[in-house]
């Protein structure tokens with residue numbers, strides 16, 4: 001039997017531990033209000049890992065444009081208006097540009113992937129090089145290859161319209177491999193593209209909440225022995241495969257340069273200026289790899305969503321096509337200079353981005369220091385969610401926010417309703433905010449503009465028909481989505497794609513013949529990957 005003083009100490013100790021545990025999950029004083037919490041769990045018990053943007057937006061309408069949530073001990077804030085995004089993220093960039101730690105990424109890439117890097121010296125080195133690589137001027141230099149790739153997309157769609165998914169993916173993959181590594185991918189199958197597509201799906205699954213224990217919330221889980229943690233083994237396999245891709249691509253560029261066969265791609269530029277950017281081989285490998293990883297799926301998802309939007313809104317498709325026909329006609333395909341003369345097509349693109357933002361919660365930021373945001377105090381290391389979905393569906397800013405209506409962008413450049421506060425308004429929230437804003441914006445926007453013009457110029461897009469009933473197969477925009485994915489991916493849908501007239505078919509065939517000359521310097525190497533990818 002312990003003595004009375006020992007018993008007293010034990011009781012005080014137990015009370016203290018219970019008290020501390022009961023505080024886990026509750027809000028620190030000063031945090032903005034939010035949904036009620038439970039001890040230990042915070043808001044985890046009502047949190048969905050699928051379609052998180054919908055839950056965060058539902059709460060935004062209840063608790064306001066800034067509110068807080070707790071994932072166990074982890075504090076997070078959610079920002080859901082243009083004004084607060086500007087004030088709290090854009091203008092406080094030095095304190096809001098960290099990323100929350102992602103242990104799975106630490107295992108896979110040793111935290112060397114730019115989008116998930118912490119806000120430190122490593123990030124600064126990488127970001128500067130990435131910024132210069134895909135700056136507006138640098139991208140303009142690469143318009144001919146981007147255009148040639150877009151011409152191949154039209155030609156592929158003429159040949160086998162039923163494979164539009166893989167044609168689009170080939171396009172977005174080949175644009176990045178061409179401009180970053182100087183290597184054209186002529187087809188989806190039996191080439192780099194399908195293997196990279198599969199690798200990305202495996203990577204996305206490995207990162208998905210629920211497929212590994214919540215290590216980032218409870219860091220002691222890191223020490224689970226490997227024999228009890230198959231997810232750790234999976235991460236090590238992914239690491240091997242990822243390095244094979246990233247460093248294999250880098251080697252190809254260096255081999256080409258040694259042979260004097262350069263083609264002016266982005267990677268050649270940074271290799272030549274390696275010292276200036278302070279990049280060693282490890283950085284170079286992950287720099288190119290980060291652009292591959294961040295640039296391919298995102299652009300493909302936009303194009304898929306754009307097609308889903310015009311198929312479900314035929315009057316929008318018709319109006320955009322009438323404008324294109326008026327400005328361009330049938331004798332030539334659209335080009336970049338046409339973009340400025342197509343206000344309705346530009347409005348359509350803005351509306352697709354508003355209605356189906358590719359990354360509805362961007363990539364979460366984190367606070368590098370304690371933050372004073374208006375009347376609130378947000379502790380260092382809190383996660384900051386940029387609720388792009390909630391902003392783009394905000395009823396104070398957008399008239400009928402749940403209706404797809406490109407015309408709103410003809411009334412004013414932000415598409416907002418009259419009388420709304422314009423502070424912080426822009427029409428590119430889908431590229432994020434502050435210092436972590438997407439650096440690939442120019443490359444992405446060039447792809448979006450060129451392909452939207454091209455596709456509408458060349459083809460009619462209609463709902464596919466059910467072979468049994470003959471009835472159109474409906475597409476439920478943003479409802480039939482892959483809810484497990486972090487990006488807003490429409491579930492695979494079918495559609496009928498038919499060329500609009502024979503003159504256009506001839507233009508596409510002739511343009512594709514000419515594009516082969518542009519591809520030539522980009523076809524000196526074939527990307528090989530080991531059997532691990534099959």
Ligand code: HEM
Pocket residue numbers: 114115116117127130134176290291292294295296298299302358359362363364365386430431432433434435436437438439440441443444
């Ligand atoms: C439609 C196409 C795209 C969309 C919607 C998109 C969207 C985004 C978003 C939302 C972020 C996070 C921003 C933030 O944290 O505030 C991001 C980051 C990033 N994006 Fe994009 N992106 C697209 C295309 C591209 C392309 C083509 C590239 C390059 C080839 C690229 C490279 C990156 C990189 C490297 C980052 C990480 C930046 C950092 O953390 O500092 N993206 N993108």
